[in-house]
Amino acid sequence: MRLTQLFASLLFMVWLNASFGQGVYRVGFSSVSLEPDGQFVSLALAGYAAPWEGRFTLQWKEQGAIPSYIGIAAGENHLCYVDGHSLFRRGPTDASGWEKIGEATAIRHISAAGNTIYGLTYDGELKKGDLSKKRFRWKDIGTVDLPVSAITISGEKLYLADDEGMFRVADLRARKLQWDKASFLPLEGIVSLTGDADKLVALTRDGVLYQQGGAYQQGKWIKIGYKNGVTVSEEIKTIALAGGQFYGIDTSNILYQREHRSRGELSARALSITSGGQTVVIVGLDLTGINGTFTTMVKEELYKKRSLPPSALFINSSHTHFAPVTQRWPTWQQSNRIADSTYLYTFVREAIVKAVEESLDNAKPAELFFGRGNAELGYNRSLRDRPEIYDDAVDVLRFRYQHDQSEGYLFMAACHPVFSEASERFTLSANFPGVARKVLAEKKGITRTLFLQGTAGDVNPLDNPETITGEKLAHAVMEVLDGPMQKLSGPLTFYLDTVAIEVAMRSREQILALTGDEAINANAMLAERNHTWGEIMLDNLEKGVKQLPMPVYVHTLNIGNWKLVGFSRETTTPYGLRVKALWPDKMVSVVGYTNDVSSYLPTCLHIEKKNYEGMDSFYWYGMPDTFPLDVEERIITEIKENNR
Numbered sequence: 001m002r003l004t005q006l007f008a009s010l011l012f013m014v015w016l017n018a019s020f021g022q023g024v025y026r027v028g029f030s031s032v033s034l035e036p037d038g039q040f041v042s043l044a045l046a047g048y049a050a051p052w053e054g055r056f057t058l059q060w061k062e063q064g065a066i067p068s069y070i071g072i073a074a075g076e077n078h079l080c081y082v083d084g085h086s087l088f089r090r091g092p093t094d095a096s097g098w099e100k101i102g103e104a105t106a107i108r109h110i111s112a113a114g115n116t117i118y119g120l121t122y123d124g125e126l127k128k129g130d131l132s133k134k135r136f137r138w139k140d141i142g143t144v145d146l147p148v149s150a151i152t153i154s155g156e157k158l159y160l161a162d163d164e165g166m167f168r169v170a171d172l173r174a175r176k177l178q179w180d181k182a183s184f185l186p187l188e189g190i191v192s193l194t195g196d197a198d199k200l201v202a203l204t205r206d207g208v209l210y211q212q213g214g215a216y217q218q219g220k221w222i223k224i225g226y227k228n229g230v231t232v233s234e235e236i237k238t239i240a241l242a243g244g245q246f247y248g249i250d251t252s253n254i255l256y257q258r259e260h261r262s263r264g265e266l267s268a269r270a271l272s273i274t275s276g277g278q279t280v281v282i283v284g285l286d287l288t289g290i291n292g293t294f295t296t297m298v299k300e301e302l303y304k305k306r307s308l309p310p311s312a313l314f315i316n317s318s319h320t321h322f323a324p325v326t327q328r329w330p331t332w333q334q335s336n337r338i339a340d341s342t343y344l345y346t347f348v349r350e351a352i353v354k355a356v357e358e359s360l361d362n363a364k365p366a367e368l369f370f371g372r373g374n375a376e377l378g379y380n381r382s383l384r385d386r387p388e389i390y391d392d393a394v395d396v397l398r399f400r401y402q403h404d405q406s407e408g409y410l411f412m413a414a415c416h417p418v419f420s421e422a423s424e425r426f427t428l429s430a431n432f433p434g435v436a437r438k439v440l441a442e443k444k445g446i447t448r449t450l451f452l453q454g455t456a457g458d459v460n461p462l463d464n465p466e467t468i469t470g471e472k473l474a475h476a477v478m479e480v481l482d483g484p485m486q487k488l489s490g491p492l493t494f495y496l497d498t499v500a501i502e503v504a505m506r507s508r509e510q511i512l513a514l515t516g517d518e519a520i521n522a523n524a525m526l527a528e529r530n531h532t533w534g535e536i537m538l539d540n541l542e543k544g545v546k547q548l549p550m551p552v553y554v555h556t557l558n559i560g561n562w563k564l565v566g567f568s569r570e571t572t573t574p575y576g577l578r579v580k581a582l583w584p585d586k587m588v589s590v591v592g593y594t595n596d597v598s599s600y601l602p603t604c605l606h607i608e609k610k611n612y613e614g615m616d617s618f619y620w621y622g623m624p625d626t627f628p629l630d631v632e633e634r635i636i637t638e639i640k641e642n643n644r
Contacts, residue, residue, distance in 0.1 A: 023368070023487050023488060023490075025274060025365070025560075026273070026363040026365055027271070027272065027274075027399045027401070028270075028358070028359035029272075029408050030354070030357075031268070031270075031447075032354045034268055035262060035264055035428070036324060036347070038244045039244065039342070040260070040340065040342070041201055041211060041225075041241075042058035042211075042224040042225045042258070042260075043056065043057045043260070043324040043343060044224070044325045044335040044336050045057065045321075045426070046288040046327070048321055049333065049529075049620070051228075052333055052524075053226060053228065054223060054333055055228075055426050056225045056226075056335075057262065057428055058209070058225040058258060058260070059231045059232060060232065060248055060256035060259070062256055063093075063254075063256060063257050064254070064255060065254055065255070067088070068253060069253075070082055070107070070108060071109045071110045071119075072240060072249065073110040073112045073152075074112060074240035074242030074247065075112035075113055075115065075131065076242070076243060077115075078112060079240065079242050080110060080131070081110075082107045082110055085104065085105055086100050086102065087101055087119075088100050089131065092243040093245075102136030102137065104119065107119040107120070108121060111152045111158070112153070120160075124148075125144075126142045126143060142176070144179070147163055148160050149190050150191065152194050152195045153172070154196065155198065157169050157170065158170050158177070159182065160179070164188060165189065167182035168182065169182045184221070185220055185221060187202055187204070187221045189204040189205040190204055191237065192238045194241045194246075195241065199212065201224070201241065203248075208223060208225070209223070210222060210224065222334060230422070230425075234256060236249065236250055260428060262427060263427060263428065265286065265434040266286040266287075266428060267430075268283060268352045270355035270358070270450075271408075271410055271450050272359040272360050274363060275492050278493070278494075279312060280312045280314065280557050280559065282410065282450065282452070282564070283315045283352060284316050286320055286430040286434065287317045287324075288319055288320060288323050288325075288327065288597070290317060290326050290344075290595075290596070292598065298315070301353055311494050311496035311555070314566055314595075316453060316566060316591055317593045318430060318433050318452075318453045319417055319570070320429065321431065322420065322428055322429040322431055324428070326348060327597060328622070330621075330622035331533045331536070365401070365402045365403070366402060367400050368487070369398040369400070369485035370486050371396050371398070371483060371484070371486065372393055372394065372395050373394045373396070373479050373480040375472050375475075377414075377415040377461060378416070378460050379460065379462055380458050381459065381460040382612060382613050382614075383458065383605055389605075391573055393412075394411065394413045394477060396412075397411075409446060409477065411449070411450075412453075412454055412591055413453075413473055414591075414592075415454075415459050415460070415469065416461065417453075418461065419431075419465060420465050421464075421465045433453075433473075435466055435469070435470020436477065439474035439475075440474050453591055454576060455571040455591065456570075457569075458602075458606065458613050459573060488560035488562050490559075490560035492559055497554045498552070499553075499634065500550075501550050501552060503547060503549070503623070503624055503625050503626075503628070504547065504625065505537065505541065506624060511537045511541075512534070514530055514619075515530050515531055515534035517530075529620065530619060533619045536622060550599070551596075552569060553567070554638075555567075555568075558644070562586075562589070563588045563589070564590075565588065565589070565591070565639075567592045568593075568594055568596040569596065569597060569601040570592060570593065570617075571591075574632065575636075576592075579639060582639065598621060599618055600613045600614075600617045602626065603631070603632040607626055607629055607631075614626055
């Protein structure tokens with residue numbers, strides 16, 4: 001019996017090895033949402049700095065009128081207001097009416113947390129009450145000898161703001177309240193203040209919203225919304241956080257609930273492929289980009305959890321200009337300089353890890369096929385005199401499961417997801433890749449789709465809006481699927497190489513020359529950017545900060561007889577064309593925006609022209625300078641010598 005079982009096992013192993021040698025892989029797919037939820041009041045959109053006032057996810061949804069009030073506050077389960085005489089309460093989403101629960105003579109400001117409410121009178125008397133009691137009573141707990149414009153609770157602390165934007169804070173756990181100056185910077189013109197366990201949100205008299213709290217603000221107030229006339233036109237005068245929701249009340253006492261203006265399509269998508277004991281995972285993110293430090297953290301986590309080598313995890317960003325900020329832009333307006341730490345390091349990180357793990361767990365035997373089509377999606381926006389420097393390839397990887405013949409597609413093209421209708425520029429979206437995915441779902445009935453951004457650093461769309469580009473891309477993908485495709489077979493190999501490029505810091509004189517160039521700085525936005533860049537560079541000089549090499553990462557996956565090469569940074573077109581030319585007899589796909597998007601990757605053609613990709617973009621990214629003229633030759637030579 002044992003010999004029979006052993007023989008059967010050997011036969012199975014022989015069949016399995018033969019099957020995989022003939023082109024059967026284990027393939028898994030997962031898609032996890034990157035849409036911000038209710039824990040985020042509003043997030044800055046990335047992609048470009050216009051308008052300089054910023055683009056934010058916030059929009060308001062009307063919830064009906066509320067009575068006239070003097071002070072209003074929100075707790076976990078309540079909205080409360082005082083009218084100078086009485087205190088009223090209702091549930092945060094209950095529009096049936098307000099319940100009077102007690103007296104509130106002379107109460108001017110209120111703030112609530114859980115079932116506890118605090119009130120401050122015109123005379124500076126501080127009171128406290130329990131909202132859970134049947135018979136509500138105020139208890140005197142102290143006095144405030146300060147001019148107060150707003151109060152709120154955040155965590156276990158009570159904050160007071162005066163007319164000049166100075167803050168005092170008291171620990172509510174102490175037996176006796178003691179008022180100290182807050183550790184963060186003042187904010188002038190506050191008319192309303194609200195908070196929850198880990199953040200403060202302030203509204204100023206000019207209608208601008210600011211947020212304070214969490215690691216990413218670093219003691220500063222960060223702008224998170226304003227009346228932009230497109231998505232926000234309401235005259236909000238009061239704000240409140242209740243039940244995990246953010247509310248605003250306008251000058252006509254209309255109550256609004258915050259929404260994130262979005263098409264609901266941002267996602268992290270993972271495709272795992274296994275053969276011969278090796279596994280690679282390709283991730284596509286509907287984000288503008290991520291930096292190498294964040295990618296390293298994600299890869300380390302997945303190595304610990306799943307023993308997945310860092311070089312086996314390939315993370316590509318679509319570069320949509322309509323996703324939340326997830327990378328550093330140190331010379332942009334304040335709200336775009338650094339990502340919301342909770343969104344990036346918790347929300348996005350967890351989504352990527354979940355997508356990868358799910359793709360590994362649901363992997364099943366499948367066949368892979370590769371095909372190439374073409375589509376004129378864009379044009380080389382910077383090398384207009386060299387129209388031949390444009391790659392119109394649309395590469396498609398099809399995976400077909402053996403157990404039910406269901407399919408999915410990974411597709412690639414090179415074009416900036418930058419154009420949209422004016423009204424949609426404040427809307428979260430995956431831009432044309434999202435349109436293409438939607439069309440494929442409608443036409444082919446397939447939702448297992450993943451887009452990778454090609455070497456699009458110098459390519460803009462031919463068409464506006466993005467629906468045209470997305471439809472053109474989807475139809476090009478379908479043409480490939482309807483034609484002959486080459487079946488993949490063979491082992492998996494993967495490599496992650498680093499090409500370190502030395503870039504010298506500019507001298508003090510060179511820095512001052514740029515920041516003082518009147519021709520450049522006639523534009524107020526560029527003047528502010530250059531001033532900020534100059535401050536960073538001069539500070540580095542004074543502190544003796546050594547400029548480290550600027551690495552370019554080249555990530556190579558060989559999946560049978562198909563090669564996928566990914567460059568870090570915003571890679572320009574010539575890199576893709578030249579890498580494909582290195583292996584003219586092989587199926588080679590090349591993408592940019594992989595693992596790290598910390599600057600552009602220009603060629604000598606861009607650098608010599610001193611165009612946006614070759615020079616100006618490096619100021620936006622806060623880099624010390626552009627790459628040396630021979631950067632392209634050095635990178636291509638190393639790729640050729642490595643012959644991955």
